[in-house]
Amino acid sequence: MSNTTGTDSRRARRSRGSGGLVQGLRTSIPPVLVTLLLFVLAVPAVLVVAPGFVGPGSPAPAPSAPAWQQLPATISAPQVLAPLQQSAPVPLPSAVTAQVDPLLKTDGGGTFTGVVQDASTGQVLFDRGGAEGRVPASNLKLLTSVAALRTLGPDHRFATKVLRGPAPGQVVLVGGGDVLLGAGESQPEQTLGHAGMATLAALAVDALRAAAATGEIKVLLDDSLFTGPALNPAWLAGDVEAGEIAPLYPLALNSARFDPAVATGPRPQDAAMAAAEEFAARLRAAGAGAGLTVAAGVDRSPGAATAAGAAGQMAQPAVLAQVESATVAEQVDLMLQVSDNYLAETMGRMTAVATGRPGSNDGATAAVGAEAGAAGVASDTIKLADVCGLALGNQVSARQFADVVRAITTGADSRLRGALDGFPVGGLSGTLDTRYGDAATAGGAGLVRAKTGTLNTVLALSGYVVDADGRLLVFSFIGNGLTQGAVGNKQALDRAATALAGCGCR
Structure with a gap:
């Protein structure tokens, strides 16, 4: 109790003291000066109390962000490849031959054949034994892809x-x-x-x-x-x-x-x-x-x-x-990317069934050969023992493969465009993902798009590339009788294709 009483007593004395000070000011200072003094004392108090009623003041402006962190004023134009122009110059055959011929040499035994064509006109720009029938290995899957897309359709599902x-x-x-x-x-x-x-x-x-x-x-x-x-x-x-x-x-x-x-x-x-x-x-x-x-x-x-x-x-x-x-197009793309033999043989048999033939190997080879001809490929000399390319009895020429790639890329039958995404890309995807990494072929990385083919003594590469002048070229290179395991043979194929990618062959 004593403590409480003492506290209240001190408060009373402070209150009386404050009141006396104000009263003294009122009696000793003119009223105008008293009013001015009270105003000066009240302003700081208002500034302290006001935020409790009106909320905090506006925050200080944030420092300006660097330009690269700010929202763009306009949307940048997308960075995409320019469309091909028909006005792009067609390479001179002599210049293409001078570029490709020295590179296409075997490492050991065997021989390479090859054809390069202008995709738009079909003009032959390079030809080394292009009409000769060769064991094509998995390049044969290009024929099977065309047959499936033509007969089943790219949007068909099983x-x-x-x-x-x-x-x-x-x-x-x-x-x-x-x-x-x-x-x-x-x-x-x-x-x-x-x-x-x-x-x-x-x-x-x-x-x-x-x-x-x-x-x-x-x-x-x-x-x-x-x-x-x-x-x-x-x-x-x-x-x-x-x-x-x-x-x-x-x-x-x-x-x-x-x-x-x-x-x-x-x-x-x-x-x-x-x-x-x-x-x-x-x-x-x-x-x-x-x-x-x-x-x-x-x-x-x-x-x-x-x-x-x-x-x-x-x-x-x-x-x-x-x-x-x-869809068939999606399956064709997978088949070409990873070179799936089982899927290719299935596509061949489904093509046979779709054309009224038995779902057998004989039906598949007959259907694929016939559809190649219907797509504009001179197919009278094509010999097929299977439709995936595993058999050594297949015979297809580099010229026929170049014609097949041309039909896919620029032919009149738009259904064949369904195979475009399936071509492996040099250094990036599918069976070409680990190639085009050395100094001699790096220029083709991301540019060469081609189907590979590999058996013990067979190597093939058929595809397309846009040259340095913006001209679309199709090509096929096939090696038979090669020395098994000789590393220079794949390099020869890749260097030849890289030369086409960098060709301003005028």
Whole structure:
């Protein structure tokens, strides 16, 4: 209590003292000066108290940012390649020959042939044995690409279907040409794995549930779309054993690979059955929550997609579910970029089916040869043993390949433009990603776009390039009988193509 009383007493004395001071000022100083003094004392108090009522004052202006951090006043023009001009000068054949001929020499045995053409006019600018039939290796995939784009169309997709089976409790998985199926969910943004078995199984379970299906479900496999031998007898046993190719079926996971990330080594020898067993496993997992059970094992039942109808007539059974592949153009691009033999052979057989031929190797080679001719390539001397280029019995000339590239780049059939993105780019992508890195070829990096071809004694490079004057040139160089493993041969091809990229050959 004493402490409280003492504090209040001191406050009272301070209050009286302040009042006395003001009163003294009032009696001793004129009223005008008193008013002025009070105003001077009040201004600082207002400045201290006012922010509590009106908020903080405006912040100090930020220091000006450097020009490179400020928003642009205008949008810069995009930096893109200028369109090709028809007025760009056509190189002189003598000048092109002088540039290319000394570079195109073998490292050891064998010979190179080659052709360079102006893409717009077709004028031949360089020709060394260009009409001679050669083993082309994977350059053959260019012919297969043209055939697929012409017959199937760049926007076509292959459907993998699940149909109601010929007997109660059966479903039929039908291969429709998609060998890039994934095991999991569909990945619409991808080419490999665009359609997935897990997605197909989930859709099939939904359809079975809607149909009030009960009991055990048996999966059958229909892979009858392809006929004839699954392995081409023209392929060397060593190439099959090394995983360069595998038996052909109209459906497969990962282009008939065990693992999509592993492109070498052993492959499934029955890719269709491996895909069907994966589907059955996914169906079993998806159906568990819906009260459906799936029988163990898958039975192959070619032709099971056609079930007996009323009065003995044959009728197409109901489609329970289906998933679709990436487009033909997207698959062609992948095939050319990574030089996928299995995908190329599949494209050839699907081309055969689309033209009314059997889905066999013979049907594929006949269809690809015919479509090359229809695209404007003089095809009477073309000899095909397969459509991926693995067989040594293929014979195609450098002139024919230059004509094929010309048809893709500037020909009248715009469907063939679907193959343009598939050409590997020197030093950047696909099978050319590790080339064009030395001093002699760096000038072609990012400029040379070409399909490679490699067998033990065969090297090929066919593609296109814009020269230093802005002229589009197409070319094909093919080496046969080469010394196996001689590093100078690839360098010769790359240096010749680089010379074209830098050519102001006037």
